[in-house]
Amino acid sequence: MSGGRTTADQTDQGRFALMARWWRRALAYDGDERDTLRIIGKSTLAATLAWLVSYVALDARSPAFAPFSAVLIMQVTVYRSVVQSLRYVGAVVAGVAVQAALGFLAGPDLLTFVLVAVIALAIGRWQVLGAQGPQVATAAFFAFATYTSASADSQRLRALGEIVLLVLIGCAIGIAVNVLVAPPLRYRGAEYGIRGLAHTLKDLLADMYPVLAEGVPDQDTTGGWRSRAARTGGMIGQAWWGLETSKESLYLNPRRLLRRYRGHPGFQGYESVLGALERTLYQVAALTRGLDRSREEEGEALGPFLRRYAAFLEAAGEVAAVLTTLDETTLLPQAKRLERLTDDAEARRDDVVQETRERSLSLADPSMPYGILVTEATRLLEEFRYTSRVLLEVAQDAERSSGERKQRGRSAGGG
Template structure:
């Protein structure tokens, strides 16, 4: 029985994972639901394109239409339009290369070699982007169509048919993407900010209890420095999420709906992301300053306890950003403003402690000047973030209110 249970364990785990995936897909908006939506929309676009190409137009190569419809079904409407234009350009270029050489040189092997060379060279053109290889693909299909047709008129007609089918497929793909739940990626910007804020909060939450107990050892401060330095990739991912969010608005009809008319927009999120990026760099500098505090005597412990209290208040500010949500932005911004004020009071206590202990802030061999400077910079970034979110939230509320009055 034990062996049977062990053998069934991996399958049970996979079944549970699949079940959990489907629950997430139907429970809330996220990657799982986006995946199902793209699959469903792609199937719909392909089916409509095939129906028109095969049943209505009786095309000789109807697969071009559904293939094109699926190929340009991108995550955002804007990207669908851009990629469809590049794809149509690539197909037209490939067909024109084949048409020119085919009618000039005839459908022999040497002509195919020239078509391949020229099409592949055109496909390297940077304007076509990822659709560059489609130049050669279209040229090869066009060559096949050309050689299997008889008479110049039929050849012209079949080559033109390829272009028409591609245009139909692209048009249907774009129409489905626009009309059937066009993707809006507001939350991608929030997710990136939340992720960075979690990193900042977790680091500060680990630092302040240690500082409250006394001088940290070299391994501890080295670990803090390493964690702060590993945020570069996360910052890049957050910026990519923000760009995807902004792109999802372009050419998207849902941005005009009542739900999204009062959205706070991305300018505030971009400012917050920049502030978090600078804050993480400052925390890295702060950890380097703490490395130097190990050389000081035990009389410096009261300073570190005050500094720990400041970092604890800074962590509370970061914790608010870990739950950033455009639907509750105004109360979050007000809470952030209050917590930032508390952090300012803790920073002032740090400065007062340096005066009470007669610690030199100008001595480059002591860490106190660096630590106080970084605390001030952290506070300034939090104050800036608080004000940005407060302004954005108030503007969004005012816009929603004015929209309601107009209705």
């Protein structure tokens, strides 16, 4: 028997290592891992309280409706919990109403069930109910089962009303727990999205400029750059989702009234920066296509041109590196540094243009790559300039607001 480790042992160790890293991230900082633990804990608390109310206090016939509802509407933001609870209650009421109307009119037979299913499924397609649409049919089917198990009309009415009551109780408890127990406030979610996109941009540029500095890249290299640039669409979508979630987390959230959250610069600036980063990544994708095309150009002028272009991309990567560490607590110095680095990138772009002039390279000839690459560099630079300007304005506004609050505080203390 071999004394070495088997593949299964290695797989188990890999899984344990992944789990250990997951728990270290959850305990170290506020991120997705800690959000997961927070949602699990709050859902457990809400479900337990809902069960106690429905089973112990009310002695309901179907107490599980309450904890199920409490868990179902536990969302990543308070606003989303309220919206989903309203839709869920509407779906349940609609399903129970369909069953009540048809049950009392036609009786609890198979034809009635078919009609209930058809109507409930049709109502569930209503866009107003959103993701809770399928709950119309679910509630109708449970209501039908409850209706058939009761013997008298009064018992049936009471049972159907109890379903609606339990759902209301569960939703109310779920919302209360989400509001009162560490309500999610995702100010930093917008920053995380911007950092992620900036990391992608920085890494891509960091791979490009050393190759260009050495000469004309081969087809596999430029094709790889194009593929990486084309795959950023999913990350862009995630970044926008993070921004929208951050904005949603403010609605109906009592934590935003606390003093330490009043100095937040807001999301309008981050929204502009995220839009600029999205356009920047598209410009880089176009730039990689231009570099791919440059392989077709022969001549001794292409190498020096690409070396100048590599210097520009290196400077652009320095700009992206600042965005990878974007932090609202140090936004003003970061914005000023971003402005200086953008000036450096502009100087490198000017060197590229100067190179084309010294070597009489045509920027207007569409059959040559020079004009395309200079145009994409200029557009890339414009987005960086816009980003630095937006962040500087946001940081200065935040500084002024903070100064005004401190002044009011000193005035109030002196009074």
